[in-house]
Amino acid sequence: MTDPSKIKPSHTQRAAYVYIRQSSPGQVEHNRESTARQYALADRACQLGWSKEQVVLIDEDLGLSGSGTDKRSGFARLTSEVALAHVGIVLGLEVSRLARNNADWYRLLELCGITDTLIGDSDGVYHPALFNDRLLLGLKGTMSEAELHIIRARLDGGIRNKAARGELRRGLPVGYVWGEQDGEVLFHPDEAVTGAIRTLFERFAEFGSARRVWLWFRSEGLSFPLQTMPGCLPSPIRWVTPTYTALHHILSNPVYAGAYTYGKTKYERYVDEHGAVRKRTRHLPMDQWSVLIQDHHPGFIDWATYQANQARLDSNIRPRPHQAGGAVREGSALLQGLATCGHCGRRLHVHYRGRNSAPGYHCAGKDLVAGRGVYCLNVGGTIIEQAVANAFLEAITPAAIEAMRLSVEQLQANHDASLSQWRLEVERTRYEAERAERRYRTVEPENRLVARGLETEWESRLRDHSAAEMELRRREQQRPSTINPEQLKALEKLGSDIRQVWNATTTTDRDRKELLRTLLEEVVLNLKRTEGRAQLTLRWRGGANTLLDIPVPRFKPMGLRTDEDTISLLRRLATLYPDEVIAGILNRQGRKTATGERFTANQVGSLRRYRDIPRYQAPTTPPDGELVSIRKAAQILGMNTSSIHRWLADGFIAGEQITPGAPWQIRITNELRASIVQQASTEYLPMLEATRKLGVSRQTVLQRVKHGELEAVFVRQGRRKGLRIKVVEQQPDLFNNQGAI
Numbered sequence: 001m002t003d004p005s006k007i008k009p010s011h012t013q014r015a016a017y018v019y020i021r022q023s024s025p026g027q028v029e030h031n032r033e034s035t036a037r038q039y040a041l042a043d044r045a046c047q048l049g050w051s052k053e054q055v056v057l058i059d060e061d062l063g064l065s066g067s068g069t070d071k072r073s074g075f076a077r078l079t080s081e082v083a084l085a086h087v088g089i090v091l092g093l094e095v096s097r098l099a100r101n102n103a104d105w106y107r108l109l110e111l112c113g114i115t116d117t118l119i120g121d122s123d124g125v126y127h128p129a130l131f132n133d134r135l136l137l138g139l140k141g142t143m144s145e146a147e148l149h150i151i152r153a154r155l156d157g158g159i160r161n162k163a164a165r166g167e168l169r170r171g172l173p174v175g176y177v178w179g180e181q182d183g184e185v186l187f188h189p190d191e192a193v194t195g196a197i198r199t200l201f202e203r204f205a206e207f208g209s210a211r212r213v214w215l216w217f218r219s220e221g222l223s224f225p226l227q228t229m230p231g232c233l234p235s236p237i238r239w240v241t242p243t244y245t246a247l248h249h250i251l252s253n254p255v256y257a258g259a260y261t262y263g264k265t266k267y268e269r270y271v272d273e274h275g276a277v278r279k280r281t282r283h284l285p286m287d288q289w290s291v292l293i294q295d296h297h298p299g300f301i302d303w304a305t306y307q308a309n310q311a312r313l314d315s316n317i318r319p320r321p322h323q324a325g326g327a328v329r330e331g332s333a334l335l336q337g338l339a340t341c342g343h344c345g346r347r348l349h350v351h352y353r354g355r356n357s358a359p360g361y362h363c364a365g366k367d368l369v370a371g372r373g374v375y376c377l378n379v380g381g382t383i384i385e386q387a388v389a390n391a392f393l394e395a396i397t398p399a400a401i402e403a404m405r406l407s408v409e410q411l412q413a414n415h416d417a418s419l420s421q422w423r424l425e426v427e428r429t430r431y432e433a434e435r436a437e438r439r440y441r442t443v444e445p446e447n448r449l450v451a452r453g454l455e456t457e458w459e460s461r462l463r464d465h466s467a468a469e470m471e472l473r474r475r476e477q478q479r480p481s482t483i484n485p486e487q488l489k490a491l492e493k494l495g496s497d498i499r500q501v502w503n504a505t506t507t508t509d510r511d512r513k514e515l516l517r518t519l520l521e522e523v524v525l526n527l528k529r530t531e532g533r534a535q536l537t538l539r540w541r542g543g544a545n546t547l548l549d550i551p552v553p554r555f556k557p558m559g560l561r562t563d564e565d566t567i568s569l570l571r572r573l574a575t576l577y578p579d580e581v582i583a584g585i586l587n588r589q590g591r592k593t594a595t596g597e598r599f600t601a602n603q604v605g606s607l608r609r610y611r612d613i614p615r616y617q618a619p620t621t622p623p624d625g626e627l628v629s630i631r632k633a634a635q636i637l638g639m640n641t642s643s644i645h646r647w648l649a650d651g652f653i654a655g656e657q658i659t660p661g662a663p664w665q666i667r668i669t670n671e672l673r674a675s676i677v678q679q680a681s682t683e684y685l686p687m688l689e690a691t692r693k694l695g696v697s698r699q700t701v702l703q704r705v706k707h708g709e710l711e712a713v714f715v716r717q718g719r720r721k722g723l724r725i726k727v728v729e730q731q732p733d734l735f736n737n738q739g740a741i
Contacts, residue, residue: 002254004027005127005631006118006126006127007049007089007118009048009127010088010116011048011088011089011116011117011118012049012054012088013087013088014054014085014086014088015050015054015055015056015081015087016045016048016054016055016056016080016087016088016089016091016475016738017056017058017078017081017087017090018039018041018045018056018057018060018089018091018092018098019074019075019090019092019098020035020038020039020041020057020059020061020062020074021038021061021066021074021077021097021098022035022060022062022063022629023061023063023064023066024063024065025063025066025313027063027358028062028063032487034093035062036381037093038092038093038097039057039059040383041091041092041093042055044116045089047091047092047126050088050089050119051379053087053238053676055139056079057080058074058075059074060073060074060284060565060727061073061075065100066096066097066098066099066100066101066104067100067148075098075099078090078108078112079107079108082108082111082112082115083115083119085110085116085117086114086644087117088106088117089117089118089119089120089125090112090117090118090119090120090160091121092119092120092121093121093122094121094122094144094678095121095137095140095141095143095144095537096147096148099141099144100144100145101145102141102142102145104607105141105144105145105243106141108137109128109134110127110128110139112129113128113129113134115601118130119137128310128577134348137668138261141241142654148338151349152733155222156525160262160291161293163262163263164262164290164291164332165182165183165292165294166183166260166286166291166296166488167182167183168183168262172185172229172255172466173227173249173250173253173255173256174188174190174193174197174225174237174250174471174598175193175194175225175250175256175300176187176255176297176650177189177463181422183260183296184297185255185260185296185297185298186297186298187298189195189430190225190237190435191424191484192225192424192425192428193225194300194593195420195421195424196222196223196225196421196424197222197225197250197256197300199222199420199421200213200217200224200247201251201256201300201305203217204251204309205217205305208312208315208316208514209316210235210244210247210251211315212241213241213247213251214244214247216250216457216706217242217247218241218242220421221243221471222421222422222425223239223240223241223242223425223595224239224240224241224242224246225237225238225239226238226239226240226246227487228361231571232539239428239592248313251309251313252309252310252313254292254298254306255299256290256292256299256301257299257301257303257305257306258294258295258297258298258299258302258303258304258305258562259292259293259294259295259299259303259306260291260293260296260297261289261292261293262282262289262290262291263284263289263290263291264283264289265281265282265283266281266282266284267279267280267281267282268280268281268282270595270703288559294529298433299736308376316352316545322448329349331350331352331359331509332350332357332359332509332511333361333381333385334359334381334385334388334389334509334513334514334516335348335358335381335384335385335388335523336350336513337360337513337517338516338517338520338521338523339361339384339522339523339524339525340429340522340523340524340525340623341363341376341377341524341525342524342525342526342527342535342537343363343376343377343527343595344363344376344528346363346376346413348361348362348377348525349361349362349363350381353380358380358381358382359377359380359382360378360380360381360527361377361378361379361380361381362377362378363376363377363378377525377527379525379529379534379552380387380553382554383550383551383552384525384534384536384550387536387548387550388446388516388520388523388536388548389502389516390729391546391548392515392516392519393498393499393540394501395540399541402493419472419661422471422472423471426465426468426469426472429461429464429465429468430465432461432463432464432465433458433461433464434436434572436454436457436458436460436462437458437460439454439457439458440454440455440457440458455704462651470515485521502515518541519540519731520538520540520541520542521539521540522539523538523539524536524537524539527552529552532551532552532553533549533550533551534549534550534551534552535547535548536548560736561594562593562607563591566586566591567607567611568664569586569591570586570604570607570613571611571613572612573585573617574608574614574615574616575614575617576616577617578601578618579601579604579605579608579615580601582599582604583600583601583603583604586599586604587599593607626663626666626667626668627656627666627668628665628666628668629664629665629666630644630645630664630665630666631654633666633668636668637668637673637676638676639676639714644666645664647714650663653666653672654667675712675713675714676713676714677714677715679715680713680724683726683727684711684712684713684724684725684726685723685724685725685726685727686723686724686725687701687722687723687725690725690727693727694727705725710724710725710726710727711725712724712725712726
């Protein structure tokens with residue numbers, strides 16, 4: 001009930017806004033009573049104390065949902081006016097008319113509470129600044145949002161339940177109509193429509209490419225049915241020039257395989273870059289479809305054929321990395337889409353070079369190797385294709401005669417399919433002409449305006465019929481002649497030499513590639529350029545593999561080459577130093593590039609990458625100890641330089657050398673310092689005693705020390721200074737692992 005005490009003069013001095021909304025255009029058209037009740041709220045505002053001039057109607061949101069997904073300009077205008085304190089009261093038939101989601105509703109309540117604005121509906125007037133009124137309004141908003149959810153849940157539940165039984169009627173694609181029984185799907189009664197669709201699937205089984213089927217329809221001048229109102233009977237069909245998209249949709253639609261589907265797409269909400277909430281449709285994979293009922297109705301193809309068609313369509317698209325495939329193109333490269341790299345598994349790309357456009361293959365992967373993109377493989381294709389073609393011809397020769405017979409029959413079938421479509425076209429145009437004639441003859445002669453229009457339509461249909469008959473006669477005259485026994489024998493003789501057919505000028509590159517794909521699934525190419533050969537692995541359909549080893553040209557030596565001695569030095573230096581340091585070392589030694597110039601870091605890097613020399617990788621943890629010269633090491637260790645040189649030769653000390661002939665450097669570590677002692681314990685014996693006790697030569701003892709199998713220290717003071725070897729009882733024999741020393 002309305003409480004008059006809530007309406008103050010401060011409210012009546014401002015405007016009264018009446019918000020009018022219906023959820024859909026259908027409700028606006030059919031639920032006119034509800035719309036009239038909302039417009040009548042203007043009189044309610046006058047009864048509450050506002051003048052007629054103060055009442056503002058906002059009805060630009062008619063036909064929009066209040067769920068929040070639609071942009072409601074009227075509600076945005078209302079919110080702005082409330083925020084500016086221009087509104088004294090907001091009137092709506094019910095809360096659901098103002099908003100169906102709490103985000104919009106509570107925003108409006110908050111603004112009304114701040115600006116002292118009233119809200120009124122059919123039940124009364126509320127002040128959002130009062131706790132009890134705000135509580136009641138919040139409850140109404142929650143119930144309004146829940147009501148929308150319940151309505152949607154009921155509708156979706158009924159739809160999904162009916163779809164699970166295959167009885168939900170939706171738009172059917174061209175070629176199908178709904179029957180009288182629940183879920184009954186029938187072929188279109190027009191034989192020309194179903195004939196065109198059957199021809200489409202037959203040609204795809206032959207060509208294996210949606211684009212080639214589309215080109216065949218265009219070359220034959222055939223029209224294709226277009227259904228403007230799907231699922232209606234009688235169906236309004238228009239015959240138009242076929243498009244690639246229309247044919248591809250038919251080939252990929254599971255309805256033509258006799259399957260009933262529901263839930264193939266999913267609607268998602270997301271926030272775009274401008275912060276607006278939008279919807280998008282995402283196509284789901286087959287295993288995520290809500291309903292999939294196979295053999296629900298008669299199909300143009302069976303389910304196995306449909307799955308095979310989808311696999312072929314997927315293989316015709318541009319393949320993803322590391323995958324073979326792709327539709328057959330017009331180029332001369334026979335292994336296009338079949339060849340893969342034996343190093344990384346990527347599909348090989350095709351290129352053409354030279355005046356004759358000789359085909360070649362290169363690896364698609366440009367991996368960063370030592371800071372530069374490098375191909376795994378790049379090779380000419382003439383020799384490789386010839387080897388694959390020879391292997392293919394040897395495998396297919398036993399079936400050559402049968403293949404020749406089938407090719408002749410296929411040519412005849414293609415022509416018959418085209419003629420069948422044109423006969424149906426003549427029959428259809430004849431019916432259209434006769435119907436136009438009947439309509440013309442039934443009109444009253446006095447109605448000349450209608451008679452002239454019907455006469456023009458009749459003449460147009462007659463011209464279409466005459467053109468269709470002339471095209472049919474022309475194509476019948478071009479019918480291939482039948483094969484007599486003598487010609488069949490000649491074909492069999494030609495088929496026995498399949499190589500002659502393969503090399504014939506009438507056999508196109510596309511035909512050769514289609515023949516290869518009938519038996520070959522993949523050709524793995526492993527190139528060994530330095531050895532002058534390539535290994536081919538032919539993977540046949542059915543699982544058999546054939547290995548081929550063919551010669552390929554080696555890299556020809558160039559006129560200018562870097563000295564092999566410099567290359568050898570570069571290999572050793574690359575493991576220790578970066579390119580800048582290597583360039584300085586080479587220049588200090590007086591070495592020159594292949595063109596006689598001084599080395600730079602870029603030239604060292606290019607030479608290293610060309611020679612496949614790995615780049616220097618700095619250690620994650622720096623090595624222990626200080627790297628010093630032999631003279632400095634002798635001073636640190638309290639020894640003379642001759643002893644250091646002798647230890648280096650014997651392997652007791654590990655030294656580092658930038659390049660052969662360069663000064664040695666010693667890394668002073670704690671381990672090296674610990675091996676230099678003033679006195680040794682009794683278990684460390686002099687070299688002579690150690691050799692006698694171990695029963696081996698001095699050289700063998702030094703080798704064992706170098707390999708870490710024996711411990712040794714150096715005594716640098718005393719009368720018997722020198723190496724001491726640690727000899728332990730029960731130590732394994734040096735020559736056989738079972739004896740004791």
